[in-house]
Amino acid sequence: MSSAGRREADRPDSPGAARSADAIPAPAGLRPPVSDLVDVALPLPLDRTFVYRVPEGVSPPPAGGRVVVGFGRRRVVGFAVGPVAAAPAGVRVRPLLEVVDREPVLSASEIALAGWIARYYVAPLGLVLRLFFPPGGTYAVAEGEAAAPARAPERLHVLPADAPPAGEDLDALARAPAQQAVWEAARRLPGPVEQAAFCRSAGVSPGAVRALALRGWIRVEPRPVDRDPYADAPLPEPAPEGPLTEAQATAVAAIREALTGEGGALLLEGVTGSGKTRVYVEAVAATLEAGGRAIVLVPEIGLAAPTVARFRARFGDRVAVLHSGLSDGERVGAWRRIREGLSPVVIGARSALFAPVGRAALVVVDEEHDAAYKQDETPRYWARDVAVYRAALEGAVAVLGSATPALETRTNADAGKYARRVLPARIRDRPLPPVEVVDLAAVEMVAPGLSRPLVEAMESALGAGDQTILFLNRRGFSAFLQCLDCGWVAGCPNCRISLTFHRAAPRLLCHYCAHAEPPPTACPECAGRELDHRGLGTQQVEDAVAARFPTARITRMDLDTTGPRGAHARIYSAMTAREIDVLVGTQMIAKGFDLPGVALVGVVSADTALHFPDFRSAERTFQLLVQVAGRAGRGDVPGRVLVQTWMPRHPVITAAAAHDYESFLRREMVERSGLGYPPARRLANVVVSGPEESAVEAGAERVAKRLRGRGARGVEVVGPAPCPLERLRGRARWHLLLKSESAAALEWTLWELVGAAERLVGSSARLEIDRDPLDLL
Ligand code: ADP
Ligand code: ZN
Ligand code: ZN
Numbered sequence: 189m190s191s192a193g194r195r196e197a198d199r200p201d202s203p204g205a206a207r208s209a210d211a212i213p214a215p216a217g218l219r220p221p222v223s224d225l226v227d228v229a230l231p232l233p234l235d236r237t238f239v240y241r242v243p244e245g246v247s248p249p250p251a252g253g254r255v256v257v258g259f260g261r262r263r264v265v266g267f268a269v270g271p272v273a274a275a276p277a278g279v280r281v282r283p284l285l286e287v288v289d290r291e292p293v294l295s296a297s298e299i300a301l302a303g304w305i306a307r308y309y310v311a312p313l314g315l316v317l318r319l320f321f322p323p324g325g326t327y328a329v330a331e332g333e334a335a336a337p338a339r340a341p342e343r344l345h346v347l348p349a350d351a352p353p354a355g356e357d358l359d360a361l362a363r364a365p366a367q368q369a370v371w372e373a374a375r376r377l378p379g380p381v382e383q384a385a386f387c388r389s390a391g392v393s394p395g396a397v398r399a400l401a402l403r404g405w406i407r408v409e410p411r412p413v414d415r416d417p418y419a420d421a422p423l424p425e426p427a428p429e430g431p432l433t434e435a436q437a438t439a440v441a442a443i444r445e446a447l448t449g450e451g452g453a454l455l456l457e458g459v460t461g462s463g464k465t466r467v468y469v470e471a472v473a474a475t476l477e478a479g480g481r482a483i484v485l486v487p488e489i490g491l492a493a494p495t496v497a498r499f500r501a502r503f504g505d506r507v508a509v510l511h512s513g514l515s516d517g518e519r520v521g522a523w524r525r526i527r528e529g530l531s532p533v534v535i536g537a538r539s540a541l542f543a544p545v546g547r548a549a550l551v552v553v554d555e556e557h558d559a560a561y562k563q564d565e566t567p568r569y570w571a572r573d574v575a576v577y578r579a580a581l582e583g584a585v586a587v588l589g590s591a592t593p594a595l596e597t598r599t600n601a602d603a604g605k606y607a608r609r610v611l612p613a614r615i616r617d618r619p620l621p622p623v624e625v626v627d628l629a630a631v632e633m634v635a636p637g638l639s640r641p642l643v644e645a646m647e648s649a650l651g652a653g654d655q656t657i658l659f660l661n662r663r664g665f666s667a668f669l670q671c672l673d674c675g676w677v678a679g680c681p682n683c684r685i686s687l688t689f690h691r692a693a694p695r696l697l698c699h700y701c702a703h704a705e706p707p708p709t710a711c712p713e714c715a716g717r718e719l720d721h722r723g724l725g726t727q728q729v730e731d732a733v734a735a736r737f738p739t740a741r742i743t744r745m746d747l748d749t750t751g752p753r754g755a756h757a758r759i760y761s762a763m764t765a766r767e768i769d770v771l772v773g774t775q776m777i778a779k780g781f782d783l784p785g786v787a788l789v790g791v792v793s794a795d796t797a798l799h800f801p802d803f804r805s806a807e808r809t810f811q812l813l814v815q816v817a818g819r820a821g822r823g824d825v826p827g828r829v830l831v832q833t834w835m836p837r838h839p840v841i842t843a844a845a846a847h848d849y850e851s852f853l854r855r856e857m858v859e860r861s862g863l864g865y866p867p868a869r870r871l872a873n874v875v876v877s878g879p880e881e882s883a884v885e886a887g888a889e890r891v892a893k894r895l896r897g898r899g900a901r902g903v904e905v906v907g908p909a910p911c912p913l914e915r916l917r918g919r920a921r922w923h924l925l926l927k928s929e930s931a932a933a934l935e936w937t938l939w940e941l942v943g944a945a946e947r948l949v950g951s952s953a954r955l956e957i958d959r960d961p962l963d964l965l
Pocket of ligand 2: 672673713714
């Protein structure tokens with residue numbers, strides 16, 4: 189990035205800034221108008237833009253501004269990219285139907301960021317630009333409908349009463365007690381309040397409010413609602429905090445220095461309870477002091493109530509919370525407050541990275557390793573990485589916090605691309621709970637999934653009136669073959685992921701490189717004959733617990749039971765209220781649970797996560813175990829953590845048991861390098877899908893042939909193979925992995941592939957690209 193670009197990006201509000209994009213890497217064409225032709229990006233899966241004509245007498249739309257155009261027989265809301273000198277030969281240029289935004293809506297750096305995301309993730313610019321606008325609103329332009337500028341819904345508000353009424357009026361009021369109550373309450377209002385809420389809290393009727401308003405004593409008027417889901421909910425009162433610890437002070441000083449200097453990214457590493465959130469709060473305070481704006485990303489906003497409470501306690505209503513539960517209208521309202529600078533602090537999930545702050549002086553990414561930061565549809569961006577790029581573009585600061593940093597992040601820190609600060613211990617030196625590893629080969633099983641040591645630990649927890657959480661990884665579609673005598677698991681000789689057992693053939697298949705072999709009849713390690721491919725489900729474990737502890741109150745929580753939104757919150761509050769003794773669930777219950785009543789955490793099988801056919805399975809298992817262990821012993825009860833496994837000496841298990849990230853990291857980096865997985869090399873997943881398996885397979889073969897034949901210099905091609913999820917929503921799926929030392933070579937190859945996609949896979953199949961994939965499912 190050039191220094192000129194940084195200076196420009198510092199002044200997003202300066203007149204014309206959105207147009208003077210020469211200095212920064214921006215989509216082509218953001219130059220002063222030279223013709224009446226404008227390039228438009230459409231929010232459709234198309235890797236190109238389209239030229240339209242600005243009708244006479246209409247001023248051209250600003251770069252990034254929304255326009256309505258005809259596309260085929262549809263009306264579509266698109267984004268003006270900028271003027272173009274000429275249309276492609278032989279194309280009939282249609283006029284713009286409407287210019288929605290007259291003023292620039294995006295800053296120069298936001299437009300540059302969109303351009304970068306589109307290029308890097310090989311995604312249509314129109315789909316990327318859509319991230320910067322609240323869903324709903326103008327987007328939902330159906331055929332024949334005009335686009336209206338997005339507006340927040342309006343409701344009646346009661347305004348604070350100012351001048352007291354004259355003497356004789358007060359007498360009249362005394363004869364109307366209901367109206368007097370309204371007046372008293374309105375006098376005490378700090379600001380406008382929604383009428384419905386006013387009536388509820390003052391115990392008055394809307395009729396009395398109307399009567400008083402008619403007399404002119406109070407004012408009632410329609411105003412946009414900026415409802416925030418946390419506004420009514422009582423938030424947990426944050427505990428008072430003392431001065432910063434030395435480690436916290438060092439981290440805050442580094443962030444302050446970066447804020448006033450060149451900016452940059454900083455990895456904040458520290459176990460749960462080491463004081464990271466406090467550092468974020470101080471960093472935001474420093475940002476606001478300097479007049480800047482901040483974005484705080486959390487993996488799931490619905491689970492972030494304690495974090496939100498701490499920011500609210502410090503910054504009050506300057507905090508905007510972008511919640512997935514917001515209606516479209518509410519989101520538009522929040523967007524407006526942010527754009528107007530009323531809420532200089534934005535907290536939300538990954539999409540909050542695109543809130544209209546203009547320039548984000550600070551972006552915090554909490555639990556940066558979390559998979560929720562990867563978007564699983566086009567554009568498939570990693571919010572963590574985009575946050576770092578956004579900060580670089582704006583000369584701003586990105587703070588990435590985690591107890592178990594993603595290998596990519598830690599590698600960047602070790603390479604000096606990010607600064608790194610460590611919070612080495614828990615606040616007040618509270619110990620981390622010890623993790624006891626239960627060797628399944630050496631213990632008696634009392635019931636399916638329940639070993640004697642686990643059952644005994646549960647008995648004593650129940651006896652003491654404490655709560656237990658049992659974790660079981662989602663088994664899902666993938667079955668690996670495991671020896672029940674020694675724990676051996678069938679793995680791919682090429683890819684070192686476990687082979688998936690297919691019952692029909694029967695055969696063992698690698699879903700990365702398509703290596704296949706017949707399942708052995710005996711274990712190659714110990715000659716044992718009991719080879720299992722079924723594993724345990726949460727339902728089975730729940731039944732076993734119920735049979736063993738008939739009086740215990742048991743609840744199961746997994747994908748089947750948490751379908752409706754809010755189930756997670758319900759179970760959480762039932763746990764807090766001690767209405768549940770034993771909670772059985774998948775790792776989703778590890779997130780955001782801070783439960784002082786939990787004395788025992790049992791991991792039913794660490795192996796399920798470890799043998800998931802995925803190159804990140806070791807990392808995910810390590811993160812899961814560390815996170816799960818952090819759930820025990822949060823209160824005064826000392827916690828116990830029991831992890832059942834067939835592989836008690838597996839380095840991932842021993843490292844997690846010792847809370848030893850460094851030893852996990854060293855070993856896993858060697859593994860990844862040996863096989864050319866990230867972060868050692870750059871990776872992309874190319875998926876071909878369609879209704880017809882044979883057409884999909886043939887298309888994938890043609891893609892592989894082309895890549896191997898030419899064009900893919902410096903890129904290794906693995907596959908094609910059926911995806912681990914062989915069918916999804918009625919479509920057959922095949923994939924290829926592209927690995928490269930060079931980001932540039934990979935990017936070039938991917939764009940070249942996109943250009944040829946239709947010819948290669950045919951019209952019935954589709955080619956999708958996932959760069960820096962989270963998984964290869
Ligand atoms: P993390 O985000 O790493 O989990 P927190 O910032 O939530 O850590 O801190 C853990 C606990 O310690 C919280 O209850 C917090 O209020 C408290 N805490 C944080 N910093 C301090 C401090 N400097 N002095 C006293 N208590 C602190
Ligand atoms: Zn064996
Ligand atoms: Zn393989």
